[in-house]
Amino acid sequence: MDKKVIGIDLGGTTVKFAILTQSGEIQQKWSIPTNILDEGTHIVPEIIESINHHLSLFTMKAEDFVGIGMGTPGSVDRQKGTVIGAYNLNWKTTQWVKDEIEKGTGIPFFIDNDANVAALGEQWKGAGENAPDVVFVTLGTGVGGGIIMNGQLLHGVAGAAGEIGHITVDPDGFMCTCGKKGCLETVSSATGIVRVARKMAEEYAGSSELKTWLDDGQSITSKDVFTSAQNGDHFANLVVDKVCYFLGLAAGNIGNTLNPSSIVLGGGVSAAGEFLRSRVEEHFLNFTFPQVGESTKIKLAELGNDAGVIGAASLAISK
Template identity: 50%
Template sequence: MMDKLIIGVDIGGTTIKMALIQESGEIVEKWVITTNTKSNGIHIIPDIAAAIKNKIRERSIDSSSILGIGVGAPGPVNMQTGILYTAVNIGWEKPVALREELQALTDLPVVIENDANVAALGEMWKGAGDGARDVICVTLGTGVGGGVIVNGDIAHGIKGAAGEIGHITAVPVNGYYCNCGKYGCLETVASATGVIRLATDELSRNAEPSVLREILSQQGRLTAKAIFEAAQKGDKVAVKVVDNLTFYLGLSLANLGSALNPEKIVIGGGVSHAGDTLLKPLRAKFKEYAFPTVAESTTIEVATLGNDAGVIGAAWLIKYKH
């Protein structure tokens, strides 16, 4: 008997990723539509519904073989009511009845969850988490996102804000301003933009010759990729920048680890592409600051699913939460 199908949806600020996924978690087909944020995002839910209906029609799928639609949305959600509180980056400034509206338009069951949480669930189920039931996922991209899985399920907290790892205070004194309104959040020093900020500051106070200075004068800007490549080649300024970054990140993860003792901490997002240049010093800092039992029993791995983590985690919601 053929697997039933699940539709996974991952709503992003620029694109909405979608996939037809087998019950076993294998992707059958994936596709992308543009996120239309005009008019406070009123077109987003109808666009998702239309794209799903088109795909069902195109592949002549009987709707009875579809278990439902799992959705990762960029903001805090209430899984019980199916309401997304806000998602300012896509124009939703007020609460949106995402589950109810999408169900009405598709006649299929819908489960919604925060996008960072679904990425964590995807990695737990089919990625670097490798089936571990206690996992912390951290996404180091433009910002820093996170999801905390305890005993095989996402920790939500009272208002859906559990796992906001990017907003742990990593620099308690003289920290950079964060978009959340606080100063010194982990996101300000461990995101791609944070790494660039650390490098710019290091160049202003460190007179040593550096390839980063040359890149900055020639191109007018630095990238996280260039900083890690320079560190890999032994550039002293770049090495110091990575040392600072892994200090903040390692200390934050060690404190989380000491509270939760996960089996795995999974690092994803663009910054994770630095591989061992990031992981080696990060693991050393984690070991230094974590409670000894945690330092021995928790491993730090790089995420393996890339952009598919969200849609796969969204499918997990339908399989296990519907």
């Protein structure tokens, strides 16, 4: 039997697992809730328990696997297999994840940052079409990313390569949690889009259902902004265009610097689909020089929630 691989996508609410072939085909999937109680001390033991339980269900053994790959929030030391600073997991101190999981399962273990891992998934089996040069931008609660060049994930000297959410797009803009002003994350994340809408509503004088909601102090989401825009709300369209301008500017800078075959937009905000993609592309083309505009494509992610487990599996396969 050809050896399989296990991919794990560790998130703040759910841990997703998959057993895959080495060609990236998912054969089994399951998930468990992420137990962040007691400073996250239950997370790794429960991952080990879940793997061992499912292997016995499927009558499989440790020897049937080439490895386990995992994507995680926080700062990752890939060599030591440790994680620190994953605050949505309640991990405030260094977690020796690799040592514990290898000891608990008997299977070789590999780990990387969750945005990098999702990038690997989309590059390998998704919109990246297995091309060697792909940049992934994830638009969710924050903005993250991963850069793959010449088939290699870029990490940078401090592991901070691919921090696309912290590209400056508006030097006089909103303060970011990182401590500087005008990061892409402050205007193009799910929360950032709402922030842009609130700011623009202060100066908009026309009639708009979205502006009425904001003026009434109602709580709105980025989805509300895009839905209103698609329904023809003029103010909502101005907000979407502003957000897409910033995304196009950041994508243009990435394109002019790296010239990947594609810049793939993923995460919850990308559910706006072609309505988002085409507008980002329009601004992207204004910010790139001709050869980049012609050769680098703006695409939508294709794998959805499977990007993390597929990318995690590829970590173990490539090692």
